[in-house]
Amino acid sequence: MLELPNATTIEGNSVRWGKAGEGPPLVAIHGTPFSSQVWRRIVPHLTDRRTVYYFDLVGYGLSEMREGQDVSLAVQNRVLASLFVEWGLERPDVLAHDFGGATALRAYYLNGLRYGSLTIFDAVALAPWGSPFVQHVRKHEAAFSGVPDYMHRALLRAYLQTAALNPLSEQALDIYCTPWLGPVGQPAFYRQIAQMDQKFTDEVEGQYDRMECSVTVLWGQNDEWIPYEKGMALASLISDADCIPIADSGHLVQEDRPEAIVAAVLKRLDRS
Numbered sequence: 001m002l003e004l005p006n007a008t009t010i011e012g013n014s015v016r017w018g019k020a021g022e023g024p025p026l027v028a029i030h031g032t033p034f035s036s037q038v039w040r041r042i043v044p045h046l047t048d049r050r051t052v053y054y055f056d057l058v059g060y061g062l063s064e065m066r067e068g069q070d071v072s073l074a075v076q077n078r079v080l081a082s083l084f085v086e087w088g089l090e091r092p093d094v095l096a097h098d099f100g101g102a103t104a105l106r107a108y109y110l111n112g113l114r115y116g117s118l119t120i121f122d123a124v125a126l127a128p129w130g131s132p133f134v135q136h137v138r139k140h141e142a143a144f145s146g147v148p149d150y151m152h153r154a155l156l157r158a159y160l161q162t163a164a165l166n167p168l169s170e171q172a173l174d175i176y177c178t179p180w181l182g183p184v185g186q187p188a189f190y191r192q193i194a195q196m197d198q199k200f201t202d203e204v205e206g207q208y209d210r211m212e213c214s215v216t217v218l219w220g221q222n223d224e225w226i227p228y229e230k231g232m233a234l235a236s237l238i239s240d241a242d243c244i245p246i247a248d249s250g251h252l253v254q255e256d257r258p259e260a261i262v263a264a265v266l267k268r269l270d271r272s
Helices: 073-087 099-111 132-139 141-145 149-161 170-180 182-194 199-205 228-238 258-271
Strands: 006-010 013-020 025-029 051-055 093-098 117-123 214-220 244-246
Touching: 006 073, 013 073, 025 073, 025 099, 051 073, 073 099, 073 199, 093 099, 093 258, 099 117, 099 199, 117 228, 117 258, 132 141, 132 182, 141 182, 149 170, 149 182, 170 182, 214 228, 214 258
Parallel strands: 025 051, 025 093, 093 117, 117 214, 214 244
Antiparallel strands: 006 013, 013 051
16 A cells, blocks of 8 residues: 655645655556555556655545535646645656546646656546436435445445456455545545536647647556547547557556556656
8 A cells, every 4th residue: 555644735625645766756646536546556666766756636535525625627736736836846757547637637738737758548638528427426416425334335336346347356445445435435425526527628628739748648448437539539639649558458457457557657767
């Protein structure tokens, strides 16, 4: 497990973060409904070349969760920009997945952050997005927040499994479920779904263009949340290279094919 011993207050939210390794900086940004623990099988392979910074998005993992909190994509890019200042970073390498991808793109095009390189995969970036489950929860957040614990646990485990092509281990399910359990975690889970809104990618999608840094786009070929065709389209907009398909992987590449992510990042670092 990755350790997150540090906490920084940003816009009234306590954001937990950690770092590991030595060398130039690399920032890893997780997606929904996960936490920075998605990088636990990735980070150890990078620490001999990079100081890896990782954090839990506002309203996720060990970061603060509370009623009435803004945990939407609207706040996450501002949090990233503030963390860059906190860490004293300029042009770090960035590794981003899912909502982390949206956060990295919004921070680049809206906040003016710049990266040494960007490795982005299975990202929420192009409309339309949002599964039928997400749309249903958005309409009935209060009802879902109050379901009995055993029903919530069953729904949560089933939902998480749909992110991966291969069966998730009990350890992985426990890691990803735990933050979303109990009187604080359960409503927080449905809160972040209820605040998913395509307008936050719509407002930046029109600005997508070749980025100033080198960009690698990867995508699970069996991603049932965001199809591989979205990866191809995103690569054509922001990268000089085609999208790289990851065979035998769904949306949660960190569990299905972690070695593919490690290989892509190391290859990118070798070129820098």
